[in-house]
Amino acid sequence: MSLKIIVGTQWGDEGKGRIVDLLSAQSDIVARYNGGDNAGHTVNVANHTFKLHLIPSGIIHPHTSGYLGNGLVINPKSLWTEMEMLRDLNIQVSPERLKISFAAHMITPGHIALDRAREATRGKGQIGTTSRGIGPAYTDKVSRNGLRMLDMLDLQHFEEKLRRHLQKVNTELSVNFQTAPLAVDPIVEDYLNYARLLQEYIVDTGDLLDQALQAGKQVLAEGAQGMLLDIDHGSYPFVTSSNVTATGVFSGLGIGIQPVEKVIGATKAFQSRVGAGPFPTEVEGEMATRLRGTGDKPWDEFGTTTGRPRRVGWLDGVLLRYARRINGLTDLVLTKLDVLSGLPEIKICTAYRDQNGVTYSTPPLGISDLDQFTPVYETAPGWQEDLTSVRQWEDLPENAQAFVRFVEQIGGVRVMLASVGPERSQVVSVPA
Numbered sequence: 001m002s003l004k005i006i007v008g009t010q011w012g013d014e015g016k017g018r019i020v021d022l023l024s025a026q027s028d029i030v031a032r033y034n035g036g037d038n039a040g041h042t043v044n045v046a047n048h049t050f051k052l053h054l055i056p057s058g059i060i061h062p063h064t065s066g067y068l069g070n071g072l073v074i075n076p077k078s079l080w081t082e083m084e085m086l087r088d089l090n091i092q093v094s095p096e097r098l099k100i101s102f103a104a105h106m107i108t109p110g111h112i113a114l115d116r117a118r119e120a121t122r123g124k125g126q127i128g129t130t131s132r133g134i135g136p137a138y139t140d141k142v143s144r145n146g147l148r149m150l151d152m153l154d155l156q157h158f159e160e161k162l163r164r165h166l167q168k169v170n171t172e173l174s175v176n177f178q179t180a181p182l183a184v185d186p187i188v189e190d191y192l193n194y195a196r197l198l199q200e201y202i203v204d205t206g207d208l209l210d211q212a213l214q215a216g217k218q219v220l221a222e223g224a225q226g227m228l229l230d231i232d233h234g235s236y237p238f239v240t241s242s243n244v245t246a247t248g249v250f251s252g253l254g255i256g257i258q259p260v261e262k263v264i265g266a267t268k269a270f271q272s273r274v275g276a277g278p279f280p281t282e283v284e285g286e287m288a289t290r291l292r293g294t295g296d297k298p299w300d301e302f303g304t305t306t307g308r309p310r311r312v313g314w315l316d317g318v319l320l321r322y323a324r325r326i327n328g329l330t331d332l333v334l335t336k337l338d339v340l341s342g343l344p345e346i347k348i349c350t351a352y353r354d355q356n357g358v359t360y361s362t363p364p365l366g367i368s369d370l371d372q373f374t375p376v377y378e379t380a381p382g383w384q385e386d387l388t389s390v391r392q393w394e395d396l397p398e399n400a401q402a403f404v405r406f407v408e409q410i411g412g413v414r415v416m417l418a419s420v421g422p423e424r425s426q427v428v429s430v431p432a
């Protein structure tokens, strides 16, 4: 049985999408296990840029099926729009190739309105959510009030449940937030329509995954966001509302740990973050512009879902070690190595120091309160060469090789692959 898991080790946007795309070439199924359309995966194939928020990017390969597991919160409108966009690009999206878990929860315009309203009242404590209704949908799930994809299979029952949900949302909007109510009828009409369109895709994905694994198929579990945004292990409360970490695979797909073959962490050669929250190695000014890019290229550091410029900084080895522990990483894929070309020197944070001068190699009480620490850096010499046409390890400049080895040493996990550009082919295998 072969299950590979790919998880982002930072705050998202590590370039997982294209690594997933690459690994999908050897996979029969790619399954998403957490989050919703807050995620954004940019994939570049033959000069075409795909932006996917929900559907696993592996579906671009004709032999790969995409599964949306029970751990997701799904906005049916976003899903259908994405399905249509893929069809327009001549990618087949049929019930044979795309499967939606009956137990995945649903996002409604009510959840989106609540996300905005709750965020607006947080004042200085704003999380900077993607306004996609993610938090409120997971809140309804945990408080046992959620709508599930299963509900779409019986239209009369679905309509009643949806109306009750929207009425409750409207009460909350007017009583707690003094906000105008949502018009219920058009939403119900829309959602009944999506129910009709999506019904044939709704199945027991956990059971199908088990059958596939038993039959020796290759399955890739694709995490959305990055593990530092995990609801349990992230920089709470500046997190998303799902289990992003590799452990989320089992509850989010309905399978056990037995088939796991590899847990691959995607790590950018520097660090980025969208939204609020601590970021010890953040840089500003010229260096930030240098790392972020100017936004004229799709792979520059601007949010795929919201278009916001990402905060950027140096690679944080303390957080990388933390990611190794929580996810049980077996391998790393180091992305965007090419972006560091031309820098005279490159910093990596190897420890934190508190106000009393005490240094820590791991944060003493998790990662919520990182603002109290100053990063302790080690400096690696840079390289001037452009890496974008390098395909062999031997052809990487010595200092770039040394940087990769330094990341392995600091993170305590081997790097299997480094990416040197946005195209599928722009990767270098790293020898053990």
Ligand code: IMP
Residues within 6 Å of the ligand: 011, 012, 013, 038, 039, 040, 127, 128, 129, 130, 131, 132, 133, 134, 135, 224, 225, 226, 229, 238, 239, 240, 241, 274, 275, 276
């Ligand atoms: P939410 O998931 O929309 O509730 O947003 C919670 C936090 O997670 C915010 O800081 C978002 O910017 C961040 N976030 C959510 N999804 C992504 C992602 O795919 N990449 C990077 N950050 C994300």
